[in-house]
Amino acid sequence: MKLTVVGCSGSFPSAESACSSYLVEADGFRLLLDMGNGALGELQRHCGLYDLDAIFLSHLHADHCIDMCGYFVARFYRHEGGRCGTIPVYGPEGTERRLTTAYDDVPDERSMSEVFDFRTLKTGSFEIGPFQVRTERVSHPVEAYGIRIEHGGRSLTYSGDTGVCAELGLLAGGTDLFLCEASFTHGKEDIPDLHLNGREAGECARAGNVGRLVLTHIPPWTDAEQNLADARAVYDGPAELAYAGAVYEI
Ligand SMILES: [Zn+2]
Ligand SMILES: [Zn+2]
Numbered sequence: 208m209k210l211t212v213v214g215c216s217g218s219f220p221s222a223e224s225a226c227s228s229y230l231v232e233a234d235g236f237r238l239l240l241d242m243g244n245g246a247l248g249e250l251q252r253h254c255g256l257y258d259l260d261a262i263f264l265s266h267l268h269a270d271h272c273i274d275m276c277g278y279f280v281a282r283f284y285r286h287e288g289g290r291c292g293t294i295p296v297y298g299p300e301g302t303e304r305r306l307t308t309a310y311d312d313v314p315d316e317r318s319m320s321e322v323f324d325f326r327t328l329k330t331g332s333f334e335i336g337p338f339q340v341r342t343e344r345v346s347h348p349v350e351a352y353g354i355r356i357e358h359g360g361r362s363l364t365y366s367g368d369t370g371v372c373a374e375l376g377l378l379a380g381g382t383d384l385f386l387c388e389a390s391f392t393h394g395k396e397d398i399p400d401l402h403l404n405g406r407e408a409g410e411c412a413r414a415g416n417v418g419r420l421v422l423t424h425i426p427p428w429t430d431a432e433q434n435l436a437d438a439r440a441v442y443d444g445p446a447e448l449a450y451a452g453a454v455y456e457i
Contacts, residue, residue, distance in 0.1 A: 208457040213225065231363065364384070371407050390403065390424050405436070
C-alpha cells in the first residue's frame with residue numbers, strides 16, 4: 208500500500224497544509240480518506256481529478272468533508288467527456304443531505320447521487336476495491352469512524368477524530384502504520400470524547416504495539432513538536448509528524 212498525505216492540518220488549514228485528506232493506493236485502486244478544506248486542490252498534485260475509485264468520510268465535520276462540494280462540481284459539470292459516473296462514497300448516516308445542504312444550490316436534491324454512490328457506514332468489516340477494511344465508531348461529538356485498511360498482509364489504521372476510546376485500540380492493535388490524530392496538548396486541553404493529545408496517541412500506539420506512529424490533525428495553534436515529544440515519551444517505536452506531500456510505502 209502507498210499512503211500519501213494530501214492534507215493534515217487539524218480543524219482549519221494552515222499555511223503549509225490543507226485539512227484532513229489521505230490517499231491510499233494499491234493494485235491501481237485509489238481510495239481517498241476524507242476531503243477537508245483545501246484538499247481538492249492538493250489532491251491534484253498527486254493524481255488526476257477523476258482518478259479516484261472510492262472515498263471514505265470519517266465524519267461530517269467540515270474539516271473532513273467540505274471539499275466534496277467542489278468535487279461535486281468537478282464531476283457533475285465536467286467539461287470534457289460529460290458528467291462523470293458514480294464512485295462509492297462511504298460516510299455516516301446523512302452524508303448526502305449534509306453535502307447537499309452545504310452546497311446549497313444543487314439542481315435538485317438528488318443531484319449529488321448522480322456522481323456519488325453514497326453508502327452508509329456502520330461498524331464492521333467489508334471490502335473497498337482490493338482493500339479489506341474494518342470500521343469502528345470512535346469517540347467524537349458527532350457520528351465518527353476510525354478505519355483499519357489491510358492489503359497484502361500489511362495494514363494502515365486511521366483514527367479519524369476521536370478522544371480516548373477502546374474502539375481505537377481495537378483498530379490499531381498490531382497495525383503497521385498508525386495515522387493518529389493529536390489535536391490537543393498534554394496538560395493543557397483535557398476535553399473527553401473530542402480529541403487526543405500527543406501523549407494519548409503515543410499511549411495507544413504503545414498499547415497496540417504498532418509499527419510506526421504518524422501524528423496528524425494538529426491545528427495551526429498547537430505546538431506540533433511538543434505533541435511529538437509527548438508521544439515519544441511513552442512510545443518507543445518510530446514516531447513522526449505528518450506533513451502535506453509525505454509518502455509512505457506500507
Ligand atoms: Zn477534524
Ligand atoms: Zn471532527
